[in-house]
Amino acid sequence: MSLTTQSAFRVPLHCKARQTPYPVGGVKRFPVPDDKVPWEVDWLEYKPIEFTTDHVLSKPVWADPDLSKNSKNKLKFNEIDGKVNRRSHMGKYRLQDSLPQNPCGRTGMEGRGTLGKWGPNHAADPIVTRWKRSTNSDKVKHSDGKNILQFVAIKRKDSGLWAIPGGMVDAGDTVSATLKREFGEEAMNSLEATGKEKKALEKEVAKLFRHGIEVYRGYVDDPRNTDNAWMETVAVNFHDDTGKSVGKFTLHAGDDAADVHWTDIGSDLSLYASHISFIEKVATRLEAHW
Numbered sequence: 540m541s542l543t544t545q546s547a548f549r550v551p552l553h554c555k556a557r558q559t560p561y562p563v564g565g566v567k568r569f570p571v572p573d574d575k576v577p578w579e580v581d582w583l584e585y586k587p588i589e590f591t592t593d594h595v596l597s598k599p600v601w602a603d604p605d606l607s608k609n610s611k612n613k614l615k616f617n618e619i620d621g622k623v624n625r626r627s628h629m630g631k632y633r634l635q636d637s638l639p640q641n642p643c644g645r646t647g648m649e650g651r652g653t654l655g656k657w658g659p660n661h662a663a664d665p666i667v668t669r670w671k672r673s674t675n676s677d678k679v680k681h682s683d684g685k686n687i688l689q690f691v692a693i694k695r696k697d698s699g700l701w702a703i704p705g706g707m708v709d710a711g712d713t714v715s716a717t718l719k720r721e722f723g724e725e726a727m728n729s730l731e732a733t734g735k736e737k738k739a740l741e742k743e744v745a746k747l748f749r750h751g752i753e754v755y756r757g758y759v760d761d762p763r764n765t766d767n768a769w770m771e772t773v774a775v776n777f778h779d780d781t782g783k784s785v786g787k788f789t790l791h792a793g794d795d796a797a798d799v800h801w802t803d804i805g806s807d808l809s810l811y812a813s814h815i816s817f818i819e820k821v822a823t824r825l826e827a828h829w
């Protein structure tokens with residue numbers, strides 16, 4: 540599955556960002572049909588529900604301040620604001636009543652939901668791949684004649700859905716540092732072996748992560764998105780072609796994710812947010828079975 544495009548506006552038609560109830564708090568979004576997603580379509584009856592979790596409002600370090608009408612707080616939208624990147628990969632976003640407007644349209648919810656930042660919330664997604672091999676190390680072919688690719692997938696603790704082990708880019712941090720950190724925390728912390736095997740894996744990851752291929756940069760159709768706060772990512776493929784680097788390690792369930800393992804890639808996968816469309820790009824790039 541790849542994201543359908545709203546042809547008139549050249550942005551993905553988000554679906555998971557309209558899913559109701561919202562993943563946290565059971566809050567129901569105002570229902571938005573496909574044809575009412577674009578802001579350019581007038582819709583006087585639109586009454587989005589306002590929701591920001593108490594946790595976000597309690598101002599943890601990663602969250603922006605409140606921007607309600609009486610507040611004096613000002614943020615520099617569409618700019619690098621101190622250490623925070625408030626620029627979007629999608630181009631300049633509009634402000635509606637001084638708040639960022641989701642570049643992919645209506646979601647049925649105002650506020651930030653569980654997201655910390657107004658506007659884009661930047662993430663990075665490492666897609667670590669290897670070829671599926673038989674016990675004698677031959678590549679396993681699908682009946683379509685193409686080799687089967689595998690990627691490191693984690694089971695998210697929040698939704699129980701399988702996903703790429705991505706994470707948020709912390710203020711002042713780079714995408715490349717985030718890619719390595721997230722893979723380490725979510726996929727490698729899970730290694731039951733603590734000593735030698737872990738060290739060997741860390742060495743291989745450092746080597747593999749020197750040469751990544753960017754496969755996607757932009758909006759993520761994430762169920763946490765709102766009209767004023769949304770996820771964006773840079774997804775990078777790190778491919779172990781011989782299977783002798785990171786590909787030789789078996790991964791087990793650990794602390795940061797509910798589960799982690801090498802997963803066969805194919806169009807029948809069901810993944811968190813729009814991760815399936817990033818995985819499809821990798822399968823196409825490496826001419827693997829899809």
Ligand code: RP5
Nearest residue numbers: 662705706707759761770772
């Ligand atoms: C998705 O959320 C991104 O593609 C990335 O995988 C993930 C980052 O959020 P957390 O895992 O940190 O919650 O939109």
